[in-house]
Amino acid sequence: MIIESIELHNFMCYSGENRFDFTEGMNVIIGDNNHGKSKLYDAFYWAMFDQCFDTGLKKWMPTRHFGTEIISDKAIYEADSGMVRAVVRVTFKNVDRDQAYIIERRLTAVKKENGTAADKESEETVLFKEFDFMQGKEVTNPAEIDRIKRNILPDNIRPYMWFQGEQVESIIDFSHSSSLTQAINVLSNITRYDQVRELALALEKSANDEYQRKARAQSKDQGRSEELEVRRRGLVERLELLEKEELKKQDVLGEADEATQRLMGQFEDASRMRDLDAKQRAVERSLDEVSDDEKRERIDLHKKMFTHQWVLKGTSHLLEEYNAKYSKYERTRLQMFAEAQAKLKAENLIKEEFQTRLPINVPEPMYVNQMLDDEKCLVCNRPAERDSEAWNSIKALLERTTAKLEELEPESLTKHDFSSDFKRIQQNGYAMERIIGRVDSDIKSTFQKLKRLEKRRKGYSEDLNKVTEEMNSMKAGSSLDPTQAKNIVNELQAKQDLIKRFQTELGRTEKDIDVLKEKVKAIDKEMSGLVSGEMPAYLEEKKRVLEEFAIVAKSTRDRVFDKLVRQLEAEANKHYQEMMQGNQGVRGIIRLVESTKGNYTPRLTDENGNPLGQLNTGNIILIKLATIMAIISARQGSRDTDLYTLITDAPMSVFGEDYTIGFCKTVSRVYRQSIIMSKEFYKNETLRRELMVSPDIKRGKVYVITPSIADADRTNRNALTTLIKALN
Amino acid sequence: MNKEQILQSFLEDELFIENGYLKPGEAKTFKWTDPRNNNLIKVLRLAIDGIVSNETEGITSRKINAQLNPKS
Numbered sequence: 001m002i003i004e005s006i007e008l009h010n011f012m013c014y015s016g017e018n019r020f021d022f023t024e025g026m027n028v029i030i031g032d033n034n035h036g037k038s039k040l041y042d043a044f045y046w047a048m049f050d051q052c053f054d055t056g057l058k059k060w061m062p063t064r065h066f067g068t069e070i071i072s073d074k075a076i077y078e079a080d081s082g083m084v085r086a087v088v089r090v091t092f093k094n095v096d097r098d099q100a101y102i103i104e105r106r107l108t109a110v111k112k113e114n115g116t117a118a119d120k121e122s123e124e125t126v127l128f129k130e131f132d133f134m135q136g137k138e139v140t141n142p143a144e145i146d147r148i149k150r151n152i153l154p155d156n157i158r159p160y161m162w163f164q165g166e167q168v169e170s171i172i173d174f175s176h177s178s179s180l181t182q183a184i185n186v187l188s189n190i191t192r193y194d195q196v197r198e199l200a201l202a203l204e205k206s207a208n209d210e211y212q213r214k215a216r217a218q219s220k221d222q223g224r225s226e227e228l229e230v231r232r233r234g235l236v237e238r239l240e241l242l243e244k245e246e247l248k249k250q251d252v253l254g255e256a257d258e259a260t261q262r263l264m265g266q267f268e269d270a271s272r273m274r275d276l277d278a279k280q281r282a283v284e285r286s287l288d289e290v291s292d293d294e295k296r297e298r299i300d301l302h303k304k305m306f307t308h309q310w311v312l313k314g315t316s317h318l319l320e321e322y323n324a325k326y327s328k329y330e331r332t333r334l335q336m337f338a339e340a341q342a343k344l345k346a347e348n349l350i351k352e353e354f355q356t357r358l359p360i361n362v363p364e365p366m367y368v369n370q371m372l373d374d375e376k377c378l379v380c381n382r383p384a385e386r387d388s389e390a391w392n393s394i395k396a397l398l399e400r401t402t403a404k405l406e407e408l409e410p411e412s413l414t415k416h417d418f419s420s421d422f423k424r425i426q427q428n429g430y431a432m433e434r435i436i437g438r439v440d441s442d443i444k445s446t447f448q449k450l451k452r453l454e455k456r457r458k459g460y461s462e463d464l465n466k467v468t469e470e471m472n473s474m475k476a477g478s479s480l481d482p483t484q485a486k487n488i489v490n491e492l493q494a495k496q497d498l499i500k501r502f503q504t505e506l507g508r509t510e511k512d513i514d515v516l517k518e519k520v521k522a523i524d525k526e527m528s529g530l531v532s533g534e535m536p537a538y539l540e541e542k543k544r545v546l547e548e549f550a551i552v553a554k555s556t557r558d559r560v561f562d563k564l565v566r567q568l569e570a571e572a573n574k575h576y577q578e579m580m581q582g583n584q585g586v587r588g589i590i591r592l593v594e595s596t597k598g599n600y601t602p603r604l605t606d607e608n609g610n611p612l613g614q615l616n617t618g619n620i621i622l623i624k625l626a627t628i629m630a631i632i633s634a635r636q637g638s639r640d641t642d643l644y645t646l647i648t649d650a651p652m653s654v655f656g657e658d659y660t661i662g663f664c665k666t667v668s669r670v671y672r673q674s675i676i677m678s679k680e681f682y683k684n685e686t687l688r689r690e691l692m693v694s695p696d697i698k699r700g701k702v703y704v705i706t707p708s709i710a711d712a713d714r715t716n717r718n719a720l721t722t723l724i725k726a727l728n
Numbered sequence: 729m730n731k732e733q734i735l736q737s738f739l740e741d742e743l744f745i746e747n748g749y750l751k752p753g754e755a756k757t758f759k760w761t762d763p764r765n766n767n768l769i770k771v772l773r774l775a776i777d778g779i780v781s782n783e784t785e786g787i788t789s790r791k792i793n794a795q796l797n798p799k800s
Contacts, residue, residue: 542796
């Protein structure tokens with residue numbers, strides 16, 4: 001059965017009538033992000049299963065969850081009040097029989113003045129055309145509709161045939177034994193072996209119980225036998241609990257092991273990025289410190305003019321000049337003093353000479369006073385009127401007795417005496433002489449320090465540029481940012497610790513299980529010893545046969561499972577090698593290694609089984625895609641890849657463009673028909689050309705879809721529709 | 729896989745050779761209708777038959793017990 005066409009009428013961004021025709025081979029819908037690829041994928045899913053993908057919840061939700069979102073905004077906007085409808089019609093064709101099935105789904109909404117309300121449920125119509133040229137006949141029987149749909153796409157195959165790129169991770173979850181078992185179950189019905197095993201274990205247990213009951217009935221010591229039975233039951237219960245615990249721990253270990261593998265793939269990058277980030281921070285810190293120091297030093301430079309007396313730089317000659325001037329001043333002053341003293345001395349000499357003519361106190365003051373009172377000189381007997389010259393001369397005689405010789409006061413030499421100030425200045429000058437002597441070397445050492453700081457700052461600045469550049473190029477080439485890188489390193493550490501802890505715990509549990517089993521065995525032995533007479537032969541035989549049945553059932557299940565894993569591995573490798581063709585990177589061989597019981601981890605090895613480094617996310621996705629293809633292509637005795645169409649939305653988005661063509665070649669070789677939504681061919685013209693001309697790609701129809709209004713120019717979706725252009 | 733193929737896959741277990749129930753290589757050509765009187769093979773046949781025909785575990789268990797219990 002292939003998909004002949006899909007018609008979309010007012011479905012989401014596909015406003016109006018839209019149609020895609022498909023043929024055998026690889027059909028490709030090319031479009032950038034938000035161009036409507038996922039909505040087209042939704043349309044297929046909605047028509048078949050009445051569900052669309054909620055990108056927020058990341059799960060498929062029924063029609064009622066979306067309501068009017070299913071109907072084109074443009075259709076609703078342009079509609080007059082009344083009914084608006086979205087319709088998707090998919091035509092499946094059985095080429096061998098020339099028969100066709102048409103599955104149509106509709107959702108109706110009513111537009112009123114106060115808004116638009118969609119029906120809670122969609123309507124479905126299935127038409128069957130016995131011959132392609134005939135009119136379709138409606139199928140109304142729900143059971144028949146179910147049968148038709150299962151025929152188009154069986155439930156167990158659906159996850160591996162219709163999937164979105166972002167689901168690939170979870171479709172095959174190597175960390176859960178159930179995930180691989182489920183996949184293996186599609187490959188071959190392993191559940192039958194599981195059922196046989198369950199049956200065998202239950203029968204073994206009941207045969208044992210029956211045997212024990214009989215043994216107790218034939219016991220020589222009933223009391224002891226009963227007591228042993230009670231103990232045995234307790235031990236078996238604990239044993240069952242421990243076995244469950246063991247399984248849980250194995251699952252945790254498996255999960256941690258896969259996570260470790262995944263993280264290890266990113267560890268190298270993450271660790272480099274984390275170290276680089278730490279280095280960047282350290283350099284930034286150092287740069288800040290040295291810049292602060294330099295800034296402080298530059299500010300201090302101005303202060304040092306005064307704090308370190310740099311202002312005195314080059315003033316030593318002033319000191320000398322001052323000293324010269326001061327010496328001259330002192331000399332002049334001393335000279336003036338000497339001159340003044342000489343003058344004074346001369347004056348004093350004159351005074352002394354005067355005194356030698358008439359001794360002091362002659363005539364005695366009482367006679368002088370008598371003369372002044374009498375206004376008459378008693379020596380010459382001439383009158384001396386008061387205040388006359390003669391009278392004043394007599395009075396001078398009286399004052400002469402108190403007159404002393406004058407002494408020279410240095411202050412009186414000049415009008416203002418700055419002598420002491422000049423002296424102080426000179427003393428200060430002497431004090432500063434040493435400082436002035438040091439200023440030059442101080443300035444020199446300070447500038448040297450500044451230079452050193454500047455050099456260090458430049459060094460750190462260069463380092464920072466280098467680290468930043470390295471970090472930017474690392475960021476550009478990696479999907480990580482420093483925070484994620486740090487988280488990966490921490491998570492890996494945590495997972496490794498968890499593995500270590502759980503391995504120890506698992507070892508302990510296994511040991512406890514062995515101890516309990518030994519105890520049960522010992523009890524069984526003791527109970528057998530208590531049996532009197534012979535046990536019935538049929539019971540002995542039954543017990544033996546069912547024990548052997550359990551052994552065979554368990555080991556066969558494991559053997560078959562392992563064989564299927566190897567088969568899956570071989571098929572997956574075939575696809576993986578094909579996808580990797582043309583890629584320069586290390587290819588390697590996928591090995592599904594059993595990490596713990598039932599848990600498989602993919603590893604990439606060389607031909608001799610030596611690990612080829614760690615797997616990155618892209619590798620893991622490729623391995624999973626190869627495994628998904630293998631599940632379908634390796635189904636024994638089936639033609640599933642011929643019978644069902646692969647529909648996948650953006651499967652290549654998680655790995656590099658290097659693998660795109662390889663993936664297309666592989667898909668077109670493996671599947672009779674596939675419909676791939678891809679953005680890889682949108683911008684990369686080279687890839688698109690290769691897609692259109694490569695003889696190794698069996699092409700179906702190729703379309704380019706674009707929105708009628710670019711994302712950036714869109715304020716609402718009221719005029720939005722999708723333009724479909726066929727490239728072939 | 730049909731019932732015979734499933735049975736053959738169980739018979740490939742080493743236990744059948746070790747216990748002398750089958751000769752080496754015999755498992756691969758073993759027929760579903762083989763009349764061999766071996767209880768373990770009979771039990772396997774009943775179990776496979778029950779599971780392939782979607783019998784409940786209880787019914788298959790009863791059939792197996794009936795096969796191994798003394799005939800009254």
